[in-house]
Amino acid sequence: EAQVTQNPRYLITVTGKKLTVTCSQNMNHEYMSWYRQDPGLGLRQIYYSMNVEVTDKGDVPEGYKVSRKEKRNFPLILESPSPNQTSLYFCASSSRAVQETQYFGPGTRLLVL
Amino acid sequence: QKEVEQDPGPLSVPEGAIVSLNCTYSNSAFQYFMWYRQYSRKGPELLMYTYSSGNKEDGRFTAQVDKSSKYISLFIRDSQPSDSATYLCAIGTGTASKLTFGTGTRLQVTL
Numbered sequence: 233e234a235q236v237t238q239n240p241r242y243l244i245t246v247t248g249k250k251l252t253v254t255c256s257q258n259m260n261h262e263y264m265s266w267y268r269q270d271p272g273l274g275l276r277q278i279y280y281s282m283n284v285e286v287t288d289k290g291d292v293p294e295g296y297k298v299s300r301k302e303k304r305n306f307p308l309i310l311e312s313p314s315p316n317q318t319s320l321y322f323c324a325s326s327s328r329a330v331q332e333t334q335y336f337g338p339g340t341r342l343l344v345l
Numbered sequence: 346q347k348e349v350e351q352d353p354g355p356l357s358v359p360e361g362a363i364v365s366l367n368c369t370y371s372n373s374a375f376q377y378f379m380w381y382r383q384y385s386r387k388g389p390e391l392l393m394y395t396y397s398s399g400n401k402e403d404g405r406f407t408a409q410v411d412k413s414s415k416y417i418s419l420f421i422r423d424s425q426p427s428d429s430a431t432y433l434c435a436i437g438t439g440t441a442s443k444l445t446f447g448t449g450t451r452l453q454v455t456l
Contacts, residue, residue, distance in 0.1 A: 272353070274448035275433065322388050333379070334444065336388030
């Protein structure tokens with residue numbers, strides 16, 4: 233089954249404690265993205281990657297890092313989480329052929345205390 | 346001004362009604378227009394995708410794009426309770442993975 237998986241699905245942490253949210257896709261997609269979703273603000277892109285070792289900032293990259301060492305994986309790293317990073321996070325992937333039709337993961341709900 | 350504006354709702358309709366969901370956008374460089382559906386506690390899933398002005402139909406769903414007015418719509422015919430979800434418009438410029446999303450309209454279809 234074609235899918236995007238994220239882990240963990242739910243996470244409660246404290247300010248300053250480094251965390252990583254993993255994302256993996258099994259569709260051999262070139263493009264992968266991270267979004268955060270907040271009430272009234274919708275989905276905002278954090279970072280995206282066009283292929284292995286190629287990443288770029290989206291609209292709200294501050295406080296986040298990403299890496300793309302393998303085609304299927306695109307982890308999101310919060311080096312020093314703060315309460316304003318409390319949000320619902322989605323990973324997405326798409327093929328080069330139809331970049332705009334993105335497939336989303338199930339989401340990771342993060343609470344930073 | 347936001348690049349993409351969408352009424353957040355909520356919109357409540359009886360089963361069988363025709364639903365109209367809308368977005369406006371400000372940047373004429375946008376070329377690709379999509380509608381995503383998001384059920385509670387799930388990720389968005391693609392419903393409709395188009396790149397030209399006019400109508401595109403898929404079953405009970407019709408996507409309409411008016412580039413001259415910078416206005417896009419999604420119509421749902423014979424709405425069902427299973428259509429209850431948040432509907433997000435998304436617009437792309439054609440560059441790598443760059444989509445701009447509306448804030449979403451929450452739809453409730455009642456029996």
